Amino acid sequence: MMKNLLDDIEEILLMGPGPSCVPPEVYNALSCKTLGHLDPYFIKIMNEIQELLQKIFNTKNKLTLPISGTGSSGMETCLVNLIESQDPVLILINGVFGVRMVEVATRLGAQVDKIEFEWGKPIDIEKVKTKLEEKPYKILAAVHAETSTGVRNPIGEIAKIIKGTDILFLIDTVTSLGGIEVKIDEWGVDAVYSGTQKCLSVPPGLAPVSFSDRAFSVISTRKSKVPNWYLDMSLIGQYWSGERKRVYHHTAPINMLYALYQGLLLIVEEGFDNVFKRHMENHLKLKEGLEGLGLNMYVEEPYRLPMLNAVTIPEGIDDVKVRSTLLNDFKIEIGGGLGPLAGKIWRIGLMGHTARPENVDRLLEGLEKALK
Ligand SMILES: Cc1ncc(COP(=O)(O)O)c(C=O)c1O
Structure with missing residues (x-):
């Protein structure tokens, strides 16, 4: 043997x-019987996951769902759906994950500008204000909780600078979601991604994302197709919405979604x-x-x-x-x-x-x- x-x-x-540690309820959820990805009972669970994610993200965004993949797939999803070649993008860096966003956005052919801050210190709002005067950026991206340094960036303050402009605000909440407050609608965030393996206490494997209506209309009116088929939100959205008719895109990771559902329920129950x-x-x-x-x-x-x-x-x-x-x-x-x-x-x-x-x-x- x-x-x-x-x-x-x-x-x-x-x-x-x-x-992070996984509670027994979440391990139990992983071992529940696997259902078909279009089974009506599974679709009920999907709907609840979306509602729970809207609650934890503090958003009414309809396009709120978990991407199949770890936190980086959430990053990739936000950037690949919003960026078209030559788009001007500004990324604020004070740790590893800001650097990773630059890498992804550059591969997509964006004109990437960055402001670098000392690692271990937060983003300096004044420098962001000055840089934004240089050109009309399409996207401003920042990390809320920089896991590489332990710094909480002032996302609410950055949001105020660009409120009322056409700039799309994109944030990383991989480490913050479920540990500190994340206020997507109040801050006016247009695209956000997270991951399951941190404060949601679910194993690595899913990346909750949410897009504002404004971001969705940018995606819907793209001149070019989203270059990554697997992460194309207009296709994934057709599997995650609709009363009855769901369109197959890729086979959902069913048991991981049970785990996410259970992890979110535990958080809501605790308050x-x-x-x-x-x-x-x-x-x-x-x-x-x-x-x-x-x-x-x-x-x-x-x-x-x-x-x-x-x-x-x-x-x-x-x-x-x-x-x-x-x-x-x-x-x-x-x-x-x-x-x-x-x-x-x-x-x-x-x-x-x-x-x-x-x-x-x-x-x-x-x-x-x-x-x-
Ligand atoms: C802030 C932040 N963003 C993105 C990621 C990437 O997530 P993953 O490693 O799950 O792909 C991490 C992972 O540690 C992270 O801490």
Whole structure:
């Protein structure tokens, strides 16, 4: 008999930058019986998923649905549907995911301009205002919660600058959705994407997106076809809407959609405000404990994310050794720094189901021993 590797998977406390811990209800949802992707009962579940996503995104956008793929497929969907060759696009960068947006938009033939800010600091509104005076951009894109640094960008403030203009506002909420408030309609966001594996406490595999009516009309009146068939919203939209008649596009990842449905239900049942409060309380508990161990937060307080805690690695401490001790001896995963922050910070996630006091205690205990 061949050995089944799945038998030996250990339970790891996922306290890195994602994926986060998955609650038992969501694991159960994954193992529910698979239905056909056009089964009327499955379509009921799809409708509910859309309603739940509208609630969590704070939007009435009809075109709100999960894309089949991880967070990056959400990024790709937003950009590939809105960009046509030579479109002027402005991307604000203060971490890895702003850089990734530039990569995707450039491949689509956009004229990409960028403003770069120091990693670990938030986007500076004044610089954005000045840059916007240079030319009439079609799209302005930014990351709400920059997972690579632990910074919360001032999306509400950026939104105010472009309110009333023709510029389409595109944001990344992969790490923020379900951990802090995301207000798509109030901010006037035209395209947003997220991912399941962070504060929604669902395994990686889906990317909720939402497009405003204005964004949809831009997509509908494109001069060229969306260059990526799989992510073309006008085709995917026909599978996700309509009372009875649904048009097959690709076979939906049925069980992952059950998991998303269950993950969203858990959040709604707990109540959004309670969920956000739980993230904040556990973040404050972690911060206090870290300071007790002589460690400092990398990001300053006003724009620090509760669900992604960047911690400065003290001089003389071996980054990789501490992380591997935590993983091997304590079964806890935390993240290292990326790009210019590699070796300089640890990234401790308190996302979704991970954000619990017992997990914070377990990490602090393990970290204290690993540091010795
Ligand atoms: C802010 C942000 N955007 C995009 C992504 C990409 O998501 P994925 O790795 O699921 O494709 C991530 C993943 O960590 C992220 O944190």
